[in-house]
Amino acid sequence: MTTETEAKNIIKSILNIRCRDGATIADIERDYHELTGEPLMDAYNFLNSIDCVFCIESSNSEPKWYVNSDSMEHIKKFILEQRQPQSTKPNRPPQKALNHSIKGNDCFFKDNIVxxxxxxxxxxxxxxxxxxxxxxxxxFSSVSSHQYGSMQTPPKPSxxxxxxxxxxxxxxxxxxxxxxxxxxxxxxxxxxxxxxxxxxxxxxxxxxxxxxxxxxxxxxxxxxxxxxxxxxxxxxxxxxxxxxxxxxxxxxxxxxxxxxxxxxxxxxxxxxxxxxxxxxxxxxxxxxxxxxxxxxxxxxxxxxxxxxxxxxxxxxxxxxxxxxxxxxxxxxxxxxxxxxxxxxxxxxxxxxxxxxxxxxx
Structure with a gap:
């Protein structure tokens, strides 16, 4: 059985490997199960409990999760420096970057109604x-009741x-x-x-x-x-x-x-x-x-x-x-x-x- 500390370290490793494009919840759950043989329970709350893990929400794609950890920065640097595979598609301008500066758990958008x-x-x-x-x-929990006027009155069918x-x-x-x-x-x-x-x-x-x-x-x-x-x-x-x-x-x-x-x-x-x-x-x-x-x-x-x-x-x-x-x-x-x-x-x-x-x- 994986301990909470081990699970958090595994999550960080998964996010470091996927640091170039970020990871969706489905990605994380699938990778975690492949590594441990166990399901990742209550994924949203668990990810939110890890200090250096954060989420970026985009209007044109699923929310992506990332990790910001100094101890794993060398791994992230190595992955980001790898050459991208050649594509036969014509070059396109890069997507517009998200206009959010995010560190740690500050990335979660504040609710309009707190x-x-x-x-x-x-x-x-x-x-x-x-x-x-x-x-x-x-x-909210009112229960209706029937009042019968006389003992001779037959009860209403339920x-x-x-x-x-x-x-x-x-x-x-x-x-x-x-x-x-x-x-x-x-x-x-x-x-x-x-x-x-x-x-x-x-x-x-x-x-x-x-x-x-x-x-x-x-x-x-x-x-x-x-x-x-x-x-x-x-x-x-x-x-x-x-x-x-x-x-x-x-x-x-x-x-x-x-x-x-x-x-x-x-x-x-x-x-x-x-x-x-x-x-x-x-x-x-x-x-x-x-x-x-x-x-x-x-x-x-x-x-x-x-x-x-x-x-x-x-x-x-x-x-x-x-x-x-x-x-x-x-x-x-x-x-x-x-x-x-x-x-x-x-x-x-x-x-x-x-x-x-x-x-x-």
Whole structure:
């Protein structure tokens, strides 16, 4: 069994060997397994715990990891001085360098919204609105009860057990049976339907699951991350938060069914947001496709060229009750289409007919 110190030294060696182009998480996990025969657990948090290891995030490629260690500088110098292999392609001007001066762990981009404590964000200094995490979680775990007026009144038949329970923000909240478009008014407070809460971020979803005493299903259908992207959260931090969310599900004896994020129709002008969403979906698929069921929503809401299918979205953005960022929500057609796709996917997974699949919040 590799010790923590040995593991850190192995990581440094891997990053030194790959110092010319940097290493992605997949590169590091593959090299580490080849060297040790063991998987690298919780890679994002482990890499972040090594002082001399840092990450550079680019809008046109996956985040790359590097090491800055004086003790291995001679190895890095030797590798960088090696001749590049001859290419038959015509010479091209070098890519524009990233405009970030990075040393040690200072490379991680600062979040636009910093955590105030476990359940709240600090407000962005220019923001006049609050997001979901300023809402107390004490109201998240309400359990409905039936009152019978008389002993002679027969009890109401129980609702069929859910095959999967939604966990998500406003996109999934509006898929539930009890939610309507009229629930978007902010003056009535943060809107909630079961485990779907307006403005729900990834860390807030993990906390919500921890505080929920009972669930309607042992399968949770997860769709979180859109709010984090709209609020400018760092991609590496989002991936680490999502890994923690999956661990919380596992520790609670729950089976996550993971969905990719749909395109955000009002971020087409922002290549950075588009790439962050694309890379987050890639992370989900590459990390969990062998372990858990993954339902691809992204591909169902884009055309064959990868462009957003705006026919599945509303024409105007809404300010939802739990976030200060505008959301272009799914239209009625889009919601019906995605709900049916989810039911078909779960029915296919459980080997039952689609019309017998019960899903809700």
């Amino acid at each position: 955590y105030k404590h476990m359940r709240k964000y600090k407000q962005h200094q220019n923001s006049r609105h609050e997001d979901i995490n300023n809402t107390s979680f004490s109201s 609702k069929p057990k859910l095959h999967a329970q939604f966990v998500g923000d406003d996109f999934f909240r509006l898929l539930t049976h009890e939610a309507t478009d009229q629930d978007l008014n902010r003056k009535f407070g943060v809107q909630q339907a079961g485990l779907c809460v307006s403005g729900l971020s990834i860390p807030a979803a993990a906390k919500l699951i921890e505080l929920t005493p009972s669930f309607k299903s042992n399968r949770l259908l997860l769709n979180v991350g859109s709010v984090d992207i709209l609020h400018g959260h760092d991609l590496v931090e989002m991936c680490a938060d999502f890994e923690r969310l999956i661990r919380v599900c596992e520790q609670s004896g729950l089976t996550p069914i993971i969905t990719t994020l749909a395109p955000l129709a009002n971020t087409g002008h922002s290549p950075e947001m588009f790439e962050k969403l694309r890379h987050f979906n890639m992370f989900i698929v590459e990390k969990y496709f062998l372990k858990y069921e993954i339902i691809d929503i992204w591909s169902k809401m884009t055309n064959p060229r990868g462009a957003t299918d705006f026919a599945l979205f509303k024409t105007e953005p809404n300010y939802v009750s739990g976030s200060s960022r505008p959301h272009v929500l799914w239209s009625q057609t889009g919601r019906t289409f995605i709900r049916n796709h989810i039911k078909w996917s779960i029915g296919n997974m459980l080997k039952i007919k689609m019309d017998r699949v019960h899903i809700d919040a």
